[in-house]
Each structure stands twice: as C-alpha cells, then as structure tokens.
Amino acid sequence: MPSMLQDTGFDARIGVYVCHCGLNIAGVVDVEAVRESARFLEGVVVVRDNRYTCSEVGQKGIADDIKEFMLNRVVIASCSPRLHEKTFRTLLEKSGLNPHLLEMANIREHCSWVHYDNHEAATEKAKGLVHSSVARARLLQPLSRTKGRVVPEVMVVGGGVAGISASLYLGGMGIKTYLVEREPSIGGHMAMLDKTFPTLDCSLCILSPKMVEVAECENIKVLSYSEIEKVEGQVGDFRVQVRRKPRYVNEEKCVGCGDCVAKCPVKVKDDFNRNMGTRKAIYIPFPQAIPPAYVIDDQNCRYLTQGKCKICQAVCERGAIEYDQTSYVETIEVGAIIVATGFQPYDPRGLPQYGYGRFPNVITSLDFERLICADGPTYGKLKRPGDSQVPKRVAFIQCVGSRSVASGCRGYGLDAETGSSVGATDPKAYCSRVCCMITAKQAFMVKEKYPDAEVYVYYIDMRTAGKGFEEFYQRGRHEGIVFLRGKPGEIEERDDGCLRIISEDLDSGCILDLCFDMVVLAQGLTPPDGLVEFAQKMNLSRSEDGFLMEGHPKLRPAETAIDGIYLAGCVQFPKDIPDSVAQAGAAAAAAAVTCSKESIEIDPLGPVIDEALCIGCKLCEMLCPYGAIKVELTDKGPKAKSIEVACKGCGVCGASCSTRAITMKHYTDSQLTAQAKAILEVV
Amino acid sequence: MESAQKKDVPVVTVLDPKFKYEVAREPGGENIKYCFQCGTCTSGCKVAEFDSKYNPRKIIRMVILGMRERVLSGDFIWLCATCYTCHERCPQDVRIPEVMNALKNIAVREGYIHPAFRAQAELIAGYGRLYEVDELANEKRTDWGLTEIPQGCPEVAEIYGITGLADLLSGGAGGKL
Numbered sequence: 001m002p003s004m005l006q007d008t009g010f011d012a013r014i015g016v017y018v019c020h021c022g023l024n025i026a027g028v029v030d031v032e033a034v035r036e037s038a039r040f041l042e043g044v045v046v047v048r049d050n051r052y053t054c055s056e057v058g059q060k061g062i063a064d065d066i067k068e069f070m071l072n073r074v075v076i077a078s079c080s081p082r083l084h085e086k087t088f089r090t091l092l093e094k095s096g097l098n099p100h101l102l103e104m105a106n107i108r109e110h111c112s113w114v115h116y117d118n119h120e121a122a123t124e125k126a127k128g129l130v131h132s133s134v135a136r137a138r139l140l141q142p143l144s145r146t147k148g149r150v151v152p153e154v155m156v157v158g159g160g161v162a163g164i165s166a167s168l169y170l171g172g173m174g175i176k177t178y179l180v181e182r183e184p185s186i187g188g189h190m191a192m193l194d195k196t197f198p199t200l201d202c203s204l205c206i207l208s209p210k211m212v213e214v215a216e217c218e219n220i221k222v223l224s225y226s227e228i229e230k231v232e233g234q235v236g237d238f239r240v241q242v243r244r245k246p247r248y249v250n251e252e253k254c255v256g257c258g259d260c261v262a263k264c265p266v267k268v269k270d271d272f273n274r275n276m277g278t279r280k281a282i283y284i285p286f287p288q289a290i291p292p293a294y295v296i297d298d299q300n301c302r303y304l305t306q307g308k309c310k311i312c313q314a315v316c317e318r319g320a321i322e323y324d325q326t327s328y329v330e331t332i333e334v335g336a337i338i339v340a341t342g343f344q345p346y347d348p349r350g351l352p353q354y355g356y357g358r359f360p361n362v363i364t365s366l367d368f369e370r371l372i373c374a375d376g377p378t379y380g381k382l383k384r385p386g387d388s389q390v391p392k393r394v395a396f397i398q399c400v401g402s403r404s405v406a407s408g409c410r411g412y413g414l415d416a417e418t419g420s421s422v423g424a425t426d427p428k429a430y431c432s433r434v435c436c437m438i439t440a441k442q443a444f445m446v447k448e449k450y451p452d453a454e455v456y457v458y459y460i461d462m463r464t465a466g467k468g469f470e471e472f473y474q475r476g477r478h479e480g481i482v483f484l485r486g487k488p489g490e491i492e493e494r495d496d497g498c499l500r501i502i503s504e505d506l507d508s509g510c511i512l513d514l515c516f517d518m519v520v521l522a523q524g525l526t527p528p529d530g531l532v533e534f535a536q537k538m539n540l541s542r543s544e545d546g547f548l549m550e551g552h553p554k555l556r557p558a559e560t561a562i563d564g565i566y567l568a569g570c571v572q573f574p575k576d577i578p579d580s581v582a583q584a585g586a587a588a589a590a591a592a593v594t595c596s597k598e599s600i601e602i603d604p605l606g607p608v609i610d611e612a613l614c615i616g617c618k619l620c621e622m623l624c625p626y627g628a629i630k631v632e633l634t635d636k637g638p639k640a641k642s643i644e645v646a647c648k649g650c651g652v653c654g655a656s657c658s659t660r661a662i663t664m665k666h667y668t669d670s671q672l673t674a675q676a677k678a679i680l681e682v683v
Numbered sequence: 684m685e686s687a688q689k690k691d692v693p694v695v696t697v698l699d700p701k702f703k704y705e706v707a708r709e710p711g712g713e714n715i716k717y718c719f720q721c722g723t724c725t726s727g728c729k730v731a732e733f734d735s736k737y738n739p740r741k742i743i744r745m746v747i748l749g750m751r752e753r754v755l756s757g758d759f760i761w762l763c764a765t766c767y768t769c770h771e772r773c774p775q776d777v778r779i780p781e782v783m784n785a786l787k788n789i790a791v792r793e794g795y796i797h798p799a800f801r802a803q804a805e806l807i808a809g810y811g812r813l814y815e816v817d818e819l820a821n822e823k824r825t826d827w828g829l830t831e832i833p834q835g836c837p838e839v840a841e842i843y844g845i846t847g848l849a850d851l852l853s854g855g856a857g858g859k860l
C-alpha cells in the first residue's frame with residue numbers, strides 16, 4: 001500500500017515532471033532536453049513534460065503515475081514553490097503519499113525569467129536544478145504535521161482610516177479586536193484633511209462617526225499612545241508585546257471638559273496643525289479625538305521637566321491627572337495581525353531648490369489642508385504664513401518627491417528656525433498616485449473660497465484615474481484653474497516676498513517667468529516613520545519602494561509573505577481613502593478566515609536535537625531570532641529543547657551547533673550536500 | 684533629407700529610431716532614454732533664457748524621436764554652458780550636459796564642428812593655450828621676476844596628431860558647419 005512505499009527501507013522511485021508553463025518556461029528553456037537529462041538519474045522511474053503541470057490534466061497524470069509506477073518521491077520542475085507547493089503537496093496526500101516527499105525545482109523564476117536572453121544557459125541551469133532536486137528527493141523523509149491553536153482575536157496596528165475600517169469590519173463580525181495607535185488619538189492623516197476629493201465632503205464629518213463607532217463597539221479595544229515592542233509566535237497564535245506610553249491623564253476619569261487647558265501655562269507649537277498654531281502642554285489633538293481624553297506632553301510639561309507646577313492637577317475636578325504614570329508593556333495574544341501604519345508625507349527640504357523651510361510662503365499640501373480647515377490655525381481663512389495675508393496668486397507644483405530617480409540633496413535642507421541642515425530624504429521613483437487629485441481638490445478649494453484668486457498648477461502629467469476623478473479635474477479647469485505642463489526647476493524669493501517661478505510652458509513653447517504670493521508643493525507619500533524597524537520586528541519584507549510587500553502583487557494584495565499578517569491602506573503603497581477602506585475590508589476578511597479555523601497545521605520544520613551530542617553551550621539559544629530553542633537542565637545535564645510552536649525553521653541553530661547535535665527536519669545535512677553535489681556535477 | 688521646410692513649419696518625414704541607442708552608447712549619453720519631457724532642465728537653463736534656439740528638453744526629444752541630421756548639424760548642441768544646473772535637478776537623471784558632450788562627439792565624427800570651437804582648437808594647436816603669448820607679455824614677466832613662457836607648444840600639436848584631431852581639422856572633416 002502507498003504508505004509502505006514511503007518507508008526509506010525501500011529504494012526511491014522518483015517521478016520527474018518538467019513544466020512548460022505555456023511559453024513562460026518553454027519559450028526559453030528546452031524542456032525536452034531537461035526532461036531527457038533526468039531520465040537515467042538514479043532512482044528515476046518516469047519522466048514527463050507537461051504544458052501546465054498545475055492543471056487538472058497535469059495533476060491527474062501525476063496521480064496516475066504514482067499508482068502505476070508505485071512512485072514514492074515526486075520532483076516537479078516548474079514555478080516557485082510559493083505558488084504551487086501547496087497544490088502539489090495536496091496532490092501527493094490525496095494519492096496516498098506523505099506530502100513532504102515532494103521536491104520542486106524552480107526553473108521559471110530562476111531560469112527562464114531571469115535568463116530570458118540566453119536560452120542555452122537557462123537550459124543548462126534548469127538541468128542542474130532538476131538533477132539536484134532528484135538527488136535531494138532520494139533522501140527525503142516523510143514528516144508528520146502538528147496542529148497549532150487559533151486565538152480567535154485580531155490586532156490592528158495603526159489607527160488611520162484603514163485601521164479604523166478593518167477594526168469595524170472585524171468588530172461587526174463579532175471578532176475581538178485590539179486597535180493599536182502610536183498617537184494619542186486614532187484618525188491618522190484623514191483627521192487632518194479639510195475636505196476630500198472628488199465629492200468635497202468634509203473629512204472629519206465622515207470620519208468621526210466611524211471613530212465614535214470604534215469607541216462604542218464592544219468588540220474593539222483601542223490602545224492609543226502605544227507601540228509594538230515585540231512579536232512572537234505564528235499564524236493563529238501570536239504573542240504581541242505592546243508598549244503603553246504614559247498619558248498622565250486617566251482615560252476613564254477624564255471627561256474632556258478642558259479646564260486644565262485653560263490654566264496650563266506652557267504654550268508650544270501644535271504638531272497636529274503642522275506647527276502653524278500653538279497648543280498647551282496638556283492637550284487633545286483635535287476636538288473629535290478618540291479616546292476623548294487629554295494627554296500631557298512630557299517633553300514640555302513644566303512639572304514633568306522641572307518638577308514644579310501641578311496646576312492642571314489642582315484644577316481638574318475629576319482627579320484625572322496622574323503624574324506618576326509610567327510606560328509599561330502589555331502582552332496580548334491574537335490569531336492574526338493587520339498592519340495599517342499608513343504613510344508619511346515627503347519632506348520637501350530634501351529638494352532645497354523649492355525653498356521649503358526657508359521661504360515662509362512655500363508650504364506643502366498637508367500644510368494647506370490645515371490652513372484651509374475651519375478647525376485649523378487660521379480658522380479656515382487661507383492666510384499665508386509669512387504675513388497672514390490672503391494670497392491673490394497661488395501656484396501648485398506637482399511631483400515634489402515623487403517620480404524622481406535623482407538623489408535629493410541630502411542634508412542640504414535648512415531648518416527655518418535653527419538654520420541647521422536637516423536629514424532630508426531622497427525623492428522617490430514611484431508616482432504617489434493621490435497628489436494629482438489632492439492638488440485638483442485644493443486648487444478648486446482656493447477658487448471656491450476666493451473666486452478672484454489666480455490659481456496655477458505646474459505638472460508633468462495629470463493622473464486622474466478613478467471614479468469621478470477626471471470629471472472633477474475638468475470641473476476645476478472650467479472654474480478657471482490654469483494647468484501648466486512643465487515642471488519648474490526652482491523657486492526664488494524676491495525682496496518683496498513674492499515667489500518667482502521660471503518654467504517652460506511646454507504647450508505654448510514659451511518660457512514663463514511668473515510671481516506668486518504662495519506656492520503649495522504637492523508632496524509625495526513615503527513609507528511611515530520607523531517602518532524599517534517595525535518590519536524587522538514583524539519579520540515582514542519591504543518592496544524596493546520602501547513600503548511593505550504584499551503576498552502577491554495581483555492575487556494577494558492584502559496579505560503578506562507571513563501567514564496571519566495582513567496589510568491595509570498606505571503602508572502597502574500610496575492610495576486614496578476609498579482604496580484604503582477597500583483593502584481594509586479585504587484584510588479583515590482574510591484575518592477572519594484565519595480566526596474561524598479551529599486549528600492550524602504547522603509545517604513540521606525545525607531542529608531535531610541529539611541529546612547525546614548536545615553539550616548545552618547555549619549558542620543556538622543565543623542565535624535563534626524567535627526564541628524557539630532553549631537550554632534546559634535535565635538529569636543528563638543542560639540540553640537544548642526546541643519550542644515547536646515558536647520555531648520558523650530558519651535553520652540558524654542547525655548551522656551554528658558546534659557538535660552537530662542539531663539536524664534540521666526536511667533540510668538535513670545529507671539532503672543539502674547531495675543537492676549541492678548534483679548541481680556541481682552538471683556545472 | 685529627413686525633413687523639409689513648408690514655409691517656416693519644419694515637417695519631419697523620416698525618423699531614425701536607432702539614433703537614441705547610438706547616443707546611449709556614447710560616453711555621457713547613457714541615460715538619454717529616461718527623459719520623460721518634464722521641462723525641468725529648460726526651466727532653469729540660463730542659456731535657454733537668452734537664446735530660444737537652445738532648449739535642452741527639445742534637443743533630447745529630437746534625439747529620442749530620431750532627427751539625426753537635424754540634431755547633429757544644428758549649432759544648438761554647441762550652446763550648452765555646462766553649468767550643470769539641469770543635471771542637478773533632472774528627476775530622471777538624464778545628465779543633460781553630458782548628453783550634449785556625447786552629441787558633440789558624434790557630430791565631430793560626422794564632420795560637424797561649430798566654427799567657434801574650430802577656431803579655439805586651432806588656437807590651442809598653435810599656442811598650447813587659448814591666446815597668443817607675445818613679446819610684451821614675456822618682457823613684463825621678466826620685469827616681475829617670472830620665467831618666460833614658450834610661445835609655441837609642440838607637445839599639444841603632437842597630442843593633436845595622436846588623437847586624430849589634427850586630421851579632423853586639416854582634412855575636409857569639420858567643415859560642414
């Protein structure tokens with residue numbers, strides 16, 4: 001019976017299947033030659049090539065061969081195991097073989113795709129990979145999978161519109177959800193916007209009902225002013241350490257009356273208003289904040305920095321002020337995690353030719369949102385920062401920090417206040433996708449408030465793909481906004497404070513030399529602050545653009561390469577609010593699928609420790625990045641023990657063990673050596 | 684002829700799609716194909732501000748379209764002041780002044796040298812520098828206690844010979860412009 005065939009006491013009987021993948025492989029690699037080169041390898045019983053091995057026909061052929069030739073090992077030379085390993089393992093299982101007796105050679109990504117310009121070399125490499133897979137297959141061992149538990153709860157990291165939406169979907173499904181936000185309130189960038197394109201509805205009017213819903217949903221727990229410290233475990237069973245920063249105000253007791261703010265003697269720049277207004281050391285970022293509790297800024301509070309004041313404590317009738325709060329770590333167990341940490345707007349000080357930070361009337365698009373917002377520092381009057389005058393001529397410059405491969409002028413940006421150079425970042429090669437519409441919206445808002453104002457937009461290409469977007473852009477043109485094709489090289493501030501821009505107007509062929517009262521730079525969207533460290537903690541990969549990498553660019557846009565961790569919103573790539581919300585729905589659905597499982601099968605990879613050889617040196621324990629191997633005292637002395645649920649099978653312990661006491665399951669030394677030797681023979 | 688003139692409208696009927704690759708193979712011209720016609724280069728170009736004949740964006744466009752003759756025979760490619768302002772700002776890293784050098788190198792091989800450059804080359808061949816050192820200058824130098832400067836520079840002439848520049852200048856080449 002099939003199960004007996006798996007016994008290693010039997011000789012290996014291997015079937016080799018070389019896939020054409022249509023022309024994906026066969027267009028470059030000589031599939032027949034690869035097939036023939038494997039025919040007489042030791043242990044090989046049958047070789048075939050298929051147009052599509054993953055198809056119904058292809059799979060049935062393998063199943064039939066397993067029966068007819070009594071195969072006990074299968075080698076498939078096709079695409080990446082990431083795509084189809086699961087398919088073929090299931091096929092083996094259905095055909096009565098242990099799923100781990102499968103070996104895949106990736107002759108598409110590793111051969112035909114990368115060496116598309118050298119058919120011969122690609123074919124030789126494919127032969128090498130197939131031979132090495134056969135060599136390894138001969139030594140494969142059946143393994144049994146273990147089952148892991150599923151905690152039916154989810155953590156959402158990042159409380160912007162994406163995180164808020166994902167939490168509401170999950171809460172609505174009855175799934176307990178923790179929403180972790182770094183700032184004192186949820187809301188993210190959308191809370192800072194005045195109106196939203198293309199409908200021009202007031203941003204907070206549509207966001208705050210959702211924020212209130214979050215606060216009221218009994219399944220959602222908001223952990224504001226908190227950050228992820230450490231993540232352990234795997235899909236179904238993550239242990240997340242969350243650092244709770246001290247608010248110095250008791251969230252339960254504070255009713256948001258604001259008595260404290262009136263009396264607080266310390267005034268500082270208001271970061272929520274892009275440093276254009278002031279706030280007190282005890283504050284609430286914006287009136288609709290959730291949680292609706294005040295927070296003390298410990299960098300500026302007189303009591304916390306100098307030891308005297310305590311005025312807020314004296315005036316708070318509810319006794320909500322708690323200066324002795326300290327930060328602490330809370331450990332939370334969840335089955336899935338959604339990452340929705342958003343973006344960071346590009347800092348144009350990296351492009352000093354535009355003078356941001358030096359010329360007060362050069363502002364960014366996010367500054368503009370605060371200036372035009374009724375709750376902003378100027379109560380919605382578009383007063384330019386330089387002299388509080390309402391500008392009569394406004395220019396917008398597109399693609400500031402986007403669509404550029406040139407290195408910015410790192411470090412040349414000068415800080416307006418200190419005059420010191422700041423570490424500005426390079427512009428990005430990608431198109432930030434939303435800035436064209438942001439500018440169309442903002443230009444429209446200037447015209448709406450000040451119909452006599454002249455509004456010009458300098459652009460390279462206008463990209464307005466989206467429902468109602470092109471119509472909105474055309475409406476702006478009809479309202480009199482002038483769109484100028486041609487990107488300016490620099491902004492010059494004249495002695496009278498006017499901003500001079502020389503540009504080439506590509507459409508008229510003229511050089512334009514114009515002066516403006518205010519210039520808005522359409523800053524690109526870049527990965528959020530601290531994403532590099534965050535991704536390391538979560539073991540997530542980033543794409544070349546710096547954002548988090550999705551599981552598959554087309555088919556798994558809301559997933560990651562790590563099972564149980566999902567993505568929503570701008571942390572994957574710049575997108576607008578509707579797309580962020582849609583992706584949040586997809587991520588929530590995927591997380592709910594994980595949570596609905598009773599248990600999760602865990603790949604049986606990991607170390608097998610030979611206690612007789614282990615000397616308890618702890619090297620493996622020190623090196624394991626997942627804390628999945630620990631040395632424990634046994635009656636035979638200190639010995640390493642594997643913690644299966646935490647192990648990811650990376651193999652660091654196996655490679656480091658000086659006494660070779662550790663063998664990695666499915667990646668034994670003998671399997672890997674045989675594989676390497678076989679490749680070298682072909683080369 | 685790749686273009687004909689209809690009154691004052693240049694009508695282009697033949698394009699050489701290989702020209703851009705030719706330029707890209709020339710040192711300095713490697714990034715020409717990256718240009719996406721944003722106009723940043725021209726907007727900051729001091730030469731373009733004064734002379735409408737010179738427009739770096741348009742020159743690059745003409746190369747990409749393949750107006751080989753028109754570009755190589757044009758005197759506009761010789762007008763770049765190599766101030767590198769556009770090079771600093773071009774978002775696609777096209778390295779415009781170096782593209783202009785690449786174009787000039789191809790143009791010279793095709794027999795186009797701008798008369799001003801030709802005159803300079805001849806001066807250097809004769810004197811080893813861009814101006815003649817006369818008796819008076821050397822007398823002054825002697826008064827100031829400085830050594831005299833030789834009036835000719837045969838080494839430069841030799842370099843002209845080795846590099847083939849001498850042939851270019853004396854032969855028919857270089858006379859087309």
Ligand SMILES: Cc1cc2nc3c(=O)[nH]c(=O)nc-3n(C[C@H](O)[C@H](O)[C@H](O)COP(=O)(O)OP(=O)(O)OC[C@H]3O[C@@H](n4cnc5c(N)ncnc54)[C@H](O)[C@@H]3O)c2cc1C
Pocket residue numbers: 157158159160161162163180181182183186187188189190193195196197198226227228340341342343344345365366369434438441528530534568569570571575576577578580
């Ligand atoms: C000037 C401007 C105008 C715009 N106008 C429009 C518009 O009119 N219409 C439209 O559709 N879109 C607009 N957008 C785009 C819109 O802002 C985004 O689509 C939306 O904010 C994306 O939401 P998000 O939740 O992915 O990210 P964010 O809004 O950035 O939210 C991310 C949240 O995660 C938190 N966070 C970050 N890192 C961590 C961490 N490590 N741990 C915990 N929390 C963390 C942040 O504090 C933040 O609260 C505009 C963008 C800008 C810059």
Ligand code: SF4
Pocket residue numbers: 717718719720721722723724725739740743769772773774775776777779
């Ligand atoms: S700045 Fe660069 S990309 Fe823009 S038009 Fe000039 S060469 Fe082309």
Ligand code: SF4
Pocket residue numbers: 724727728729730731739762763764765766767768769770779780
């Ligand atoms: S380097 Fe040449 S093309 Fe570029 S700005 Fe200076 S003069 Fe103009």
